[in-house]
Amino acid sequence: MSARIMVVEDDSSLREWIQFELTFEGYAVKQAGDGLSALQELRAHEPPDLILLDVQMPGMDGYQVCSALQTSPALAAVPVIFLTARAELNDKLTGFAAGAADYLTKPFKMAELKARVSALLRQTQRNRTIGRQEESERANVEMDEAATIQRTLMTCTVGTVTGVDVVANCKPARLVGGDLYDVHPRPDGRLSVVEADVSGKGLPAAMVTAAVRTMLRETTHAISSPAAVLALANRRLYDDLTEVSKLVTVFVAYYSPSQRTVTYANAGHSVVIYVPAGGTASIVEATGIPFGIFDEADYGEETLAMGPGDLLVISSDGFAEAHNAADEIFGYQHLVDVVDAAANMAAAALYEHISAQIADFVHGREQSDDQTLIILKGKE
Amino acid sequence: MATTKQHSDSAAATIVISGRFDAHQVPQVQQEIDNLQASGARFIILDLKDVNFVDSSALAVMVRGMKRCRERNGELLLCGLRQPVRIIFELTRMDKAFRIFDSEESAQSAVIAGL
Numbered sequence: 001m002s003a004r005i006m007v008v009e010d011d012s013s014l015r016e017w018i019q020f021e022l023t024f025e026g027y028a029v030k031q032a033g034d035g036l037s038a039l040q041e042l043r044a045h046e047p048p049d050l051i052l053l054d055v056q057m058p059g060m061d062g063y064q065v066c067s068a069l070q071t072s073p074a075l076a077a078v079p080v081i082f083l084t085a086r087a088e089l090n091d092k093l094t095g096f097a098a099g100a101a102d103y104l105t106k107p108f109k110m111a112e113l114k115a116r117v118s119a120l121l122r123q124t125q126r127n128r129t130i131g132r133q134e135e136s137e138r139a140n141v142e143m144d145e146a147a148t149i150q151r152t153l154m155t156c157t158v159g160t161v162t163g164v165d166v167v168a169n170c171k172p173a174r175l176v177g178g179d180l181y182d183v184h185p186r187p188d189g190r191l192s193v194v195e196a197d198v199s200g201k202g203l204p205a206a207m208v209t210a211a212v213r214t215m216l217r218e219t220t221h222a223i224s225s226p227a228a229v230l231a232l233a234n235r236r237l238y239d240d241l242t243e244v245s246k247l248v249t250v251f252v253a254y255y256s257p258s259q260r261t262v263t264y265a266n267a268g269h270s271v272v273i274y275v276p277a278g279g280t281a282s283i284v285e286a287t288g289i290p291f292g293i294f295d296e297a298d299y300g301e302e303t304l305a306m307g308p309g310d311l312l313v314i315s316s317d318g319f320a321e322a323h324n325a326a327d328e329i330f331g332y333q334h335l336v337d338v339v340d341a342a343a344n345m346a347a348a349a350l351y352e353h354i355s356a357q358i359a360d361f362v363h364g365r366e367q368s369d370d371q372t373l374i375i376l377k378g379k380e
Numbered sequence: 381m382a383t384t385k386q387h388s389d390s391a392a393a394t395i396v397i398s399g400r401f402d403a404h405q406v407p408q409v410q411q412e413i414d415n416l417q418a419s420g421a422r423f424i425i426l427d428l429k430d431v432n433f434v435d436s437s438a439l440a441v442m443v444r445g446m447k448r449c450r451e452r453n454g455e456l457l458l459c460g461l462r463q464p465v466r467i468i469f470e471l472t473r474m475d476k477a478f479r480i481f482d483s484e485e486s487a488q489s490a491v492i493a494g495l
Contacts, residue, residue, distance in 0.1 A: 199440040200437045
């Protein structure tokens with residue numbers, strides 16, 4: 001788009017000449033014959049990129065116009081070149097004090113006017129680019145901080161709970177994401193294991209995870225039944241989730257070191273896979289719907305053995321729904337098969353194995369969804 | 381892609397969606413649903429027979445549409461779920477939240493019969 005220039009000059013022949021020459025250079029030029037109509041024109045329309053302003057005009061002079069421009073944030077940013085017959089130092093100083101960016105004494109050569117116009121416009125463009133860069137750098141720094149905070153708030157603390165190896169990791173598709181995990185010992189000696197996935201990804205989803213995490217941390221600490229945790233947390237989060245049109249899938253499990261069992265409830269979280277020692281892998285089905293659909297939702301509760309060699313893999317949908325370049329998805333059964341074939345691995349090695357299988361499948365295609373994985377493996 | 385079909389003699393307007401129903405398509409589908417509701421539609425059918433994948437943001441926009449239909453004493457119905465999509469609904473238990481039909485015709489009939 002061509003730069004827009006306003007010419008304010010009471011001498012109509014000089015005004016027409018400047019307009020003619022600058023239009024020829026490709027600028028979009030508007031003109032005004034006195035200070036007052038110039039101000040009205042400037043206030044009524046999108047600010048131009050540059051103003052050429054005569055000093056001596058009947059009514060409002062150029063200094064007064066320039067001072068008036070400084071009171072409007074949009075117009076104060078527009079560079080002004082004064083055109084004047086006055087060549088005294090004091091006149092120039094008055095002009096700069098009024099807010100001028102440059103000063104040209106009449107009579108002037110058109111070539112010099114064009115050179116000054118072009119130099120000033122280049123400078124404005126440069127400043128805008130720098131401004132945008134600073135803004136984007138600031139946004140990047142803030143996103144990095146947000147990512148650090150989100151990572152820090154995801155904790156896997158086993159404490160003194162014995163009998164099980166736990167590995168948890170979250171890889172957002174962008175710097176921050178809508179997945180979360182939280183593993184911490186309960187006051188009754190059981191280990192609370194939580195994984196959740198807020199619909200969508202990136203910053204909007206991440207903002208919801210903060211509220212979900214707090215709610216689940218509080219409810220898993222206080223309530224001894226995973227099903228009751230889900231029912232209460234859904235009820236408390238329902239209105240907010242409706243407001244922002246989000247859903248959350250949640251898996252809550254309590255591991256009991258004395259019973260060597262895991263008791264869980266599952267609000268639509270997939271895919272969760274269980275492999276009993278020496279047995280075959282199967283999908284652990286949901287025991288109720290995701291959060292944010294009905295304000296009152298009931299959840300079932302199930303118990304699985306978590307003795308030596310028993311394995312529970314809790315993965316967010318970013319694994320089974322990982323896409324390759326041909327737009328094929330990795331697949332739920334495929335993930336079950338991978339876990340089944342590697343069920344004898346230790347938890348940490350299994351995590352690496354699953355990640356490698358997914359990476360091999362997507363083959364360099366950009367990760368499109370958050371990927372979170374918790375692995376529980378019963379020790380000898 | 382999402383296109384809206386609305387016949388003066390049909391009980392419900394139908395939005396036909398095709399391909400991957402994910403974050404890229406969600407804004408358009410949401411707009412179509414909003415437009416229909418703004419023009420007074422109480423019953424909306426989402427025809428998913430040409431959809432091969434739905435992600436969580438698509439599930440969220442369907443739930444949003446369903447809630448708003450129910451606020452107006454209407455309903456958002458789904459039809460034509462293919463196997464990969466059906467699996468996602470079953471795994472998340474979302475099949476319990478929606479009225480799901482085999483075809484658009486059976487969904488239209490259900491609306492005419494007062495569901």
